[in-house]
Amino acid sequence: MIPKKIIRGILVSLLAMPSLAQQNIPVPDNLVTEGIPALPVTLVSDVKSYTESRGASLVEWHPLKKEMLIGTRFGNSNQIHHVAFPGGDRKQLTFFDEPVGSATFDPVAGSYFLFLKDIGGNEFSQIYRYDFSNKKITLLTNGKRSQNGGIRWSEKGDRIAYGSTQRNGKDRDIFVMNPLDSASKKLVAQNTGGGWGVVDWSVDDSKLLISEGISVNESRLYMLDLATGNKTRLLPEKDERSSFSGIALTEDGKGLYLITNKDNEFNRLAYYELANKKINYITNIPWDVEDAELSKDGKQLAFITNENGVSKLYILSTANNQYSAIANLPTGVMGGVSWSGDSKSVGITYVTYNSSSDVYEYNTDTKALTRWTESELGGMDISTLQEPKLITWKTFDGKNISGFLYKASSKFTGKRPVVINIHGGPEGQSLPVFQGRSNYFLNELGVSIIYPNVRGSTGYGKTFVDLDNGVKREESVKDIGALIDWIAQQPDLDKDRIMITGGSYGGYMTLAVAYLYSDKIRCSLDVVGISNFNTFMKNTEAYRRDLRRVEYGDERDPKMAEFFEKIAPLNHTDKIKKPLFIVQGGNDPRVPYTESIQMKDKIKQNGGTVWFLMAKDEGHGFRKKNNADFQFYATIAFVKQFLLN
Template identity: 45%
Template sequence: MLAPNANLVVQGIPPVPMALVNSVQRYTEFRGTSFVDWHPNQREMLVAHRLAGASVPQLFRLSGPMADLEPLTEGNEPVTRGSYDPRDGHYLVFQRSSGGSEADQLYRLDLDTRLVTPIGEPNERHAINVWLHGEERAPGAASKPPARLVSSSVPLDRTAEGGKRASVDTSIWLTDPLKPEERRKLAELPGGGWEATAVSPDDRQLALTRYISANESEIWLLDMASGQRRQLLPAAGATAAKASYTPAAFQPDGKGLIFTSDRDGEFQELMRLDLASGAVTRASRHIHWDVSVSSQTEDGTLLAVLANEDGMGTLHLFDGRTVSEVPQPKLPEGTVAQLHFHPATRELAFAVNNSAGPGQLYSLNPASGQVQQWTQAFAPEGLDASKFARQQIVRWKSFDGLGISGLITRAPAARFPGKRPVLIDIHGGPEGQSEFGFNGRANYFIDELGVTLIRPNVRGSSGYGKTFLALDNGFKREDSVKDIGALLDWIATQPDLDASRVLVTGGSYGGYMSLAVATNYSDRIAGNIDVVGISHFVTFLNNTESYRRDLRRVEYGDERDPAMKAHLEQISPLTNAAKIHKPIFVIQGKNDPRVPYTEAEQIVAKVRANGTPVWYLRAENEGHGFRRKENADYQFYAMVLFMQQTLLKPQP
């Protein structure tokens, strides 16, 4: 039997047989690579990767296409975000937190000595924002001026009396990472949704995003010398409907700001703001999907824009001066992400995910159209990932006639004839989206167990327009649960699917959804798996980290309002736990700052008290999901065991 490691708390889970581990283990060994940054002067990448035998991903130098990875960071905590010193690349700044707490701290890594130096106040949560452009070395000067980094930070509850704050401010900092003790606060801004996303060519102004909700955000301009700020979009006092605005880049002449917004339609469009007149130009209205600006060349003449086309990421190139689309070459098959121009060579780095593998990195030369592969996804010996089943889009009508869609990966009919059991896997957010890509470990369910996987995009998911995005807000929360009820109806009409054998799972908000399905449709499912899910909205809002609380109130409802509090209590799975009659598996990280572990503990206790079988797995060194391989492996083995004992048995 496989013994859980010392950091795992295991309750109600039967011993995991080594025979199961041996049959499943190879499906835990897929490894991709994520792009992090280009070296400013050399043709090499900074990437994130987990080595064979390692617990967590770290940062590596990739000196050229298909070259060996050179480790840069090390330790027991994952590191996936960093940035080179944009002058010479002599050092890099990276983010790292401890035990899944997401309380990221900033560190400088000197590449010559490998010395690591902390940057910033440890009792705050920090994030890398942008680097200033800086002036070129003056004639006769001994060296270039130092690089200066703009970062943001928010206070943590652990520093507050009583563990909770009534209000939170975001600080914007300017730091020379070589002299962190001289960092300067540029502004202190009300709320937890602020980020600096672009800096003007003269390094005098910052474009700030103020995130209020998935349906509402603002663009502000901050004067770095005075600290004064003014609202650009929407115009202060404007009475137009709520919309989302995200600044991306200043144009090279400093006269225009490139941004995205859904102010003029359902989808996020590429736009240009004339800073003098306030006139706005729409540039991507011909693309009927959400777009985002991922990168801009150093001279500002080319923009890399990512379009979310029904869950598939596609590249579009735009002229940065005219903001008009230009032709681009054909890219490898799959969903595209992580677009970033090299500051010197103008090569565009990008990642591709598809059914055959995760995180494969490429570069595109926009001038010649040449595409070059930099990394190869790793698949374990004996598994031909190119033969994995491909995802397809399925659509169904919900209770009110609204069209809902999702991704389905059907078990191979030749190997698994007849009606197949179904796993419904619901994404988090709720403003997330199930997208095309690699199914990872879930390929075991499909290829070895003959389970068909459905990943729905219920109302409230991103990618389908701002109206669809808001259809689950506040008092409309349970309408998204009814979308899963309609999916169960649809499954019953499919000749290859077994409506009597359906298991529901999900993480974060998807964990709430799995619990809500268990309370509303217990007689129609075989069980559910709740991963770091919300079990009671009021206790969740009271206990989530303070820097997130107001942002989540906009989505779920403000529990300080009596009517809303009563509604949240009424629909919460904990309130309705007596309706859960099928086996339940709850998975949680002890250090989760988003959905506190108490959400898991209370639903486990309540359902167990009702006599329903409950499996509970808690990791003491994890947060919002398991990131350490040894923990994720045990979770996966236990999930397979749970599926064998619930989903794969004929239902009465």
Template identity: 40%
Template sequence: MTLASLPLIVSLLAAQTPAPAPSKPPPAPAAAKAPSAVPGIAPLPGLPNLWASGVPPVPPALSQRVQQYLESRSAQLLDVTGDGQQMLISTRFADVNQLHVVEMPLGARTQLTFTKEPINRARFLPGNPQVIFYLQDTGGGEFFQVLKLDRRTGRSELLTDGKSRHEELVVSRDGKWLAYAGTGRNGKDTDVYVAPTAEPKQAKRVTEVEGSWAPLEFSEDGSKLLVRQFRAADDSDLSVVDLKTNARTQLTPKEGKGSVEAAVFTHDGQGVYVSTDRYSDFAEVYRLPLTGAPPAAPPSLTKSVRWNIDHLELSPDGRKLAVAANEEGYGRLYLLDTRTQALSPVETPRGVLSQLRFPSKRSDRVAFSLTSARVPLDVFTVDLGTKKTTRWTRSEVGGLDPETFVEPELVRYPSTDGVKVPAFLYLPKNAKGKVPVVVMFHGGPEGQSQPSFSAQIQLMATELGLAVLLPNVRGSEGYGKAYRAMDDGVKREASLADIGATLDFVASRPELDAARVGVYGGSYGGYMTLATVAFFPERIKAAVDVVGISSLPSFLQNTQAYRRDLRRAEYGDERDPAVRKVQERISPLGSVDRIRAALFVQQGANDPRVPQSEAEQVVQAVRKKGSDVWYLLATDEGHGFQKKTNRDLAQTTALMFFEKHLLGPAAGQGSGAAGGK
């Protein structure tokens, strides 16, 4: 039988088959159940994963204005081959980030994976770059699985159970061992797993303890593994596990607490270099022995750098320790000579540094990612002999001229308790008269706003003519552990004063219009956004809350089990009546009657951190008092919008919202009907 004969055979069979007796028409299919309890929510035409209530259509003219900005890309360094000739990166050419390889500076970005979900963490198998291990989740739920890609076949193999959550990927230098963390034991605690790369499904737990544990690095011979126990941003410990016996030895002191930002083995395997703020206000680099009691006060190897050291990477010959410092939000690269302990700066383009990587067989160059206000995240290398920096990727910005983008001004302004809040202020070029302002709060809460590239910020500043202010309120990372701890637990109430200080700063600047202020934030930044409109109602016109917390007690009760204790360490334990009383007092949900500003809430339905209920309870409470609220829900997203179609609409509608409420009716109508400015 040939394929060509099939239609004829089908038609003959139909002719020979008696016609069925008349019957009742089948019942109409049941309407899909709405993924939300918010009245009036419905899927957007042509976008079945996006549901909206109260969000008007985007004017075509606005879509046209923002399109180029939203085509901006980025390239994140994930790994480098031993000879330094291939860079493994994550970048987007379609809807989400995928794995690509670049084989020469500014060469083609060859795509390796073609999945519907983003991939942002991966490692080569040392000695065989045809094999790649990577992490991927589904629908933004953050229940990441470990997969193995064979580049020769293009096929991926699932290595983990498909249901519990996994994080971190570490591969031994000899390529024999793979380590990751996972919640498979009980769904709550995160253990460390080690598997032979030859049989990666044969993983065994090397920690089986309450809490959150993660692997950091294998020793040179693969016999030991550094692991970190994370309890809070200010409370981590570093241990080493003997993989032959599973014996675990804590390297940081058992008394007191401090962060563990990064750690690597020394070249001789007898010690570790660790970046921690245990002995100082900032995270500095120390050398700790593998045996014996931890020193009470080891000498700092980076004492001259009065900022946090965020990243460490040891050269293959053990002679150079590359360290990246976070200086007022900007990254600075240094080299520590491990023999003389001399520390010297390495000049790189000004920006935010991350993902340091030495090729495993080369000590003369180091690769890194870098971004700035005008440069999307891209991959660079620096030759440590010639000090020459080479750019490996040049991510597009939609054909726009980066020179037209706005550079921020670093400012500081006073708040209560002697606090001076650092912030980045983006002022539109050639502004005339007072300009409206959007205050953008970062997440975390132990996050930090840095001068990295943001299409959304540049759209607001260059297209809408809005000023954008990014404050690092107390509790932010990057300014010392004392500053970071100033909002812990019930002290968070005092941090609300920094909102008032931010608004006072806006009023103090003659070029800013304190009568037209909007606020925008995601996650904890969403909490700060809601807190701003609830506790400073008369000073805000419009607010966009993205996956934000509306009630601290309900957030802590409903966040995923594997995160709950970690978050209680930061926000306080809601089961304590005294703590809960403060949490309820500073929760925006309890003060919705005070909200006057227009409100737009955006949420991912699969968010494991801040559940959908946090968004919907505030939407319904504000509507109950008679105010209009826009609500956008993505059913295939989690903690934030990663898929391009969803992210584009979320950002475009946010711009439409601010244009309407901060630029006045004339400006809003003009952009929709007559092409805008």
């Protein structure tokens, strides 16, 4: 029998414990928070059906068997899995705390694969080898503060070529290595700039087709002789502002397939004859060709177009360069193409507005579309989701700007609050994809979401991409001002309840809107945003700096530096009158954490309302589920307090 004294002690302890409704979500040691109120633990169960969904993406086909590697998450981060047949078990192969999303089989036997992994989101990716025979993982690169990737296999399959910044952290050189012997690593091209990469090997493995990226609208192709180290420029022959993205060299060695915007607003598929230096344009579709891959036997080429945000798949015969669109595919967005080893099937990653990303196979012989994965949605109710609507509005200079409107669930009546979510890049594009956990705002809070594609976005021609360059930077912000005015004219949207959010460059846009249109919004949420282009240029990683100068302007020019100070949100914090939530990764190599810290401190000095969240183990956005969950909980609290109330 238990003594009454002990029973009384237990009862007292139980009574002293807070009820579930009184408990709060603990803040893990890896997170830094300021200004965020205690978040009730009940929030976790309230939104759980929106935090447990997952997606899958095709990584690569096995070279000999109809099997594949995919990327998906069953724990806290995306890892590499093996799938043996459509609908088969997703067998996890890598088990890291850090996400792993890129991998490639050895093309001879598929007895091992190579993959990339960084630490804490710092983007200093290293190359590793996974051996199926013993499940051993071996580090192949130096493991230090260098970025390695862009792996391309030799035709013989015994070597890889890849880009690396290991020499000085700034310039991306080309190396060749036997992955079974990391000591065989050899520098074959010393380059200047961070935009270099490997496209393909020649048939006899004596040369490499390599590329130099300068900006979204300018890139070059070279042939690198491995014996001499000499680089010969192929395209353009002389400097010009056009892009040339290589796909592959042909089996006969006479030419190469590429994507280019030369002499056109949009990226077209083309063929380049090496002997007479002639470009033959293949497609004349008034939209961008986004991705393409040559089949293993060289007889077919699959390519994807982006037609106002919707993907279309085409198959081309290399015998006559005739192509046709694949009919009866679901309306959605494709994330690249990959040919199977038998050259009969194209693997694609597909996502729609009401389905998370999954892997499909299109067989060019049978014309059948087969689903390989079916990712769980975690109990999310998608029955009330509405197809996003393509919207357009006139901006300050009369141009038409477009975007996608996701309407709140029809169970809500009256004018709905609006979140304007601005993409990063700035050379990016918002697409009509699955909203994941953001469906909570549509379904449960009755908030509509608009994804604008302001000037500077890709997908609408190279002239449109250039409209925000340099001193025209704030003209893209004015496009958002025009969108706010458009919202005021809509009978089902509430102009008095608008929140602005965005990540990276979209974070800069968020901060700029926060001070330029403070009187027209309720609040804003900045994720890894730029607060001053001068300090950003100084602190971003060296291998990115020249590439960013082409887009934003050169801070070394006193006039441009003066312009950057003029438009810096950091210098206009006194005009930010509405609550601001700042989210940052502590290891971000693109937009360093100092951009967010200085913004947060200045807002606080001015007596403004600012919430701050930083994950010490993340980089350019949160990729680990536990961190993304906490950000989601805090965002819901922020939306409820400042947008809805």
